[in-house]
Amino acid sequence: MPVRPPLPLPAGFPERAVVLLIGLPGAGKTTYLRRRRLAALSSDELRQTILDDPADQRHPELVFSALRHLLRARLRAGRPLTFVDATNLSPREREPLMAIAEEYRYPCVALYFDVPPEICRRRNRRRGRAVPEAALERLAARLRPPASSEGFAAMYRIDAAGGAAPYFGPQ
Numbered sequence: 001m002p003v004r005p006p007l008p009l010p011a012g013f014p015e016r017a018v019v020l021l022i023g024l025p026g027a028g029k030t031t032y033l034r035r036r037r038l039a040a041l042s043s044d045e046l047r048q049t050i051l052d053d054p055a056d057q058r059h060p061e062l063v064f065s066a067l068r069h070l071l072r073a074r075l076r077a078g079r080p081l082t083f084v085d086a087t088n089l090s091p092r093e094r095e096p097l098m099a100i101a102e103e104y105r106y107p108c109v110a111l112y113f114d115v116p117p118e119i120c121r122r123r124n125r126r127r128g129r130a131v132p133e134a135a136l137e138r139l140a141a142r143l144r145p146p147a148s149s150e151g152f153a154a155m156y157r158i159d160a161a162g163g164a165a166p167y168f169g170p171q
């Protein structure tokens, strides 16, 4: 198969930032990064590393303390861009990551995957390791779109086709 060149980030994307991906399972977060050949700190990869299973939802405190530790390490090392591939559904989950960014004087950027739950559900069903439907419902009820009041320096909305546009918060 021919190797496709990587897709670009949105025009004007910050060159130095902590970038939080936000969206339901099946919203296309990991795919978005893969198509751009962007490495990320991924909660699923850490589940694999720590629990030998990317779908094992036990021990979230171990997974996310490892994630925060790695984020700190990257920022201390001065890496310009760090993508965090996790659902990051609510301010409560985003706040500790944003606090670390602030501690190291990095701006935070939101990539909000605004994909209807029905599409996430359909994609989720087709996947090898599907999230149970009831869990997806609970996550959809918890999802809070990002707002600049949380402290994001820039926000982008990604649609179901992977298209990006600047985002100004929930209407």
Ligand SMILES: Nc1ncnc2c1ncn2[C@@H]1O[C@H](COP(=O)(O)OP(=O)(O)OP(=O)(O)O)[C@@H](O)[C@H]1O
Pocket: 023, 024, 025, 026, 027, 028, 029, 030, 031, 032, 044, 086, 087, 123, 124, 127, 160, 161, 162
């Ligand atoms: N823009 C797109 N168009 C069509 N299909 C897509 C698109 N983005 C992702 N998909 C498909 O949707 C499914 C889920 O995508 P992906 O694994 O990227 O979701 P995710 O947001 O990373 O989910 P999770 O939070 O569970 O890791 C995959 O099978 C992928 O191929």
Ligand SMILES: [Mg+2]
Pocket: 029, 030, 031, 044, 085
């Ligand atoms: Mg993913």
